[in-house]
Amino acid sequence: MSSDVVLLEGDGIGPEITKSVVRILDAAGADLKYHAFDIGQTAFDKCGKLIPEETLDAINEFKVALKGPVTTPVGKGFRSVNVSLRLKYDLYVNLRPAKSIPGISKFQNVDIVTVRENTEDLYIGEEKEIAGGFEAIKRITEKSSERIIRYAFDYAKKHGRKKVTCIHKANILKKSDGLFLSVFEKVAGEYQGIEADSKIVDNMCMQLVMYPEKYDVLVAPNLYGDIISDLIAGLVGGLGLVAGANIGSDAAIFEAVHGSAPDIAGKGIANPLALLNGACMMLDHMGKRDVSSRIQSAVSKVLQSKTHLTQDLGGNATGEQFAGEIIRCL
Ligand code: NAI
Numbered sequence: 001m002s003s004d005v006v007l008l009e010g011d012g013i014g015p016e017i018t019k020s021v022v023r024i025l026d027a028a029g030a031d032l033k034y035h036a037f038d039i040g041q042t043a044f045d046k047c048g049k050l051i052p053e054e055t056l057d058a059i060n061e062f063k064v065a066l067k068g069p070v071t072t073p074v075g076k077g078f079r080s081v082n083v084s085l086r087l088k089y090d091l092y093v094n095l096r097p098a099k100s101i102p103g104i105s106k107f108q109n110v111d112i113v114t115v116r117e118n119t120e121d122l123y124i125g126e127e128k129e130i131a132g133g134f135e136a137i138k139r140i141t142e143k144s145s146e147r148i149i150r151y152a153f154d155y156a157k158k159h160g161r162k163k164v165t166c167i168h169k170a171n172i173l174k175k176s177d178g179l180f181l182s183v184f185e186k187v188a189g190e191y192q193g194i195e196a197d198s199k200i201v202d203n204m205c206m207q208l209v210m211y212p213e214k215y216d217v218l219v220a221p222n223l224y225g226d227i228i229s230d231l232i233a234g235l236v237g238g239l240g241l242v243a244g245a246n247i248g249s250d251a252a253i254f255e256a257v258h259g260s261a262p263d264i265a266g267k268g269i270a271n272p273l274a275l276l277n278g279a280c281m282m283l284d285h286m287g288k289r290d291v292s293s294r295i296q297s298a299v300s301k302v303l304q305s306k307t308h309l310t311q312d313l314g315g316n317a318t319g320e321q322f323a324g325e326i327i328r329c330l
Contacts, residue, residue, distance in 0.1 A: 096138025
């Protein structure tokens with residue numbers, strides 16, 4: 001596979017963590033050819049477009065992107081650039097693995113992969129004014145439900161996972177979530193040897209905090225998957241650690257689960273590890289497993305020695321110092 005990668009550093013803490021991640025990738029010998037482009041407010045300020053044509057052309061051409069976080073204004077302003085990219089390239093899978101790190105995570109028994117549907121649900125952004133307020137459309141279709149649920153079972157089969165749990169609220173949303181659940185039950189029947197169960201989303205939140213060791217692969221409509229994966233990030237040590245891959249049949253965009261963290265942007269204290277984990281998922285996707293394993297073992301050494309941890313992990317190193325120590329351990 002080609003070594004071309006579209007690099008979208010985003011905004012907020014995006015530029016600083018992207019810089020650290022690229023340093024580590026280069027030091028590890030990933031041998032990638034980066035094509036850097038703007039997105040979001042940074043792009044808008046330069047050319048009046050949130051996702052410029054040349055950014056789209058580059059993703060079309062190279063098919064793989066590493067993306068820093070992008071700010072989406074709350075309550076007003078433009079549609080999320082992340083959601084737009086996911087819809088544009090039909091990146092229907094949002095894959096978010098999270099595993100406990102000895103000595104770092106609050107919970108030592110977590111090894112969960114969230115498979116979140118990435119194109120439907122409330123994220124289609126169809127809101128309209130009604131008398132006295134607004135209403136938003138939650139879209140769940142059989143086709144999109146089936147492809148994400150199949151992806152979850154295929155992932156479980158391929159990676160030797162034992163169980164897939166469907167998250168829903170079909171007791172209240174009998175038609176939309178009811179459809180997601182019924183498709184899950186139909187598809188589950190085709191995968192002998194993989195346990196299938198389902199949980200209502202509110203119960204699932206409690207289960208994950210009380211008994212995370214009971215869960216393996218989770219599959220969820222967009223909104224529940226978004227919320228649950230942040231909860232699971234908290235179980236393993238916070239948003240500074242967890243990555244996500246947006247995967248379609250033609251292109252894939254790798255990123256951190258966290259956002260642009262405006263509260264700490266520019267202070268140099270952001271943890272680059274979540275984006276680095278996203279970059280490792282990208283290396284695996286590109287067939288460079290040896291490089292991602294080398295990076296992961298260096299990261300493990302740094303996390304175990306605890307001498308260069310960033311503030312979110314209880315240390316006082318800057319993001320650059322943390323990255324420098326990973327490079328030293330490579
Ligand atoms: P956030 O994830 O940016 O921050 C939540 C908390 O986690 C903050 O206290 C922040 O300081 C901390 N945090 C996040 N990343 C960290 C890191 N690498 N190291 C250390 N601490 C870290 O969530 P928030 O504040 O709700 O969203 C900020 C903006 O990001 C919003 O505009 C939102 O729309 C956008 N966003 C973008 C995403 C993306 O580009 N994929 C994903 C999530 C949010």
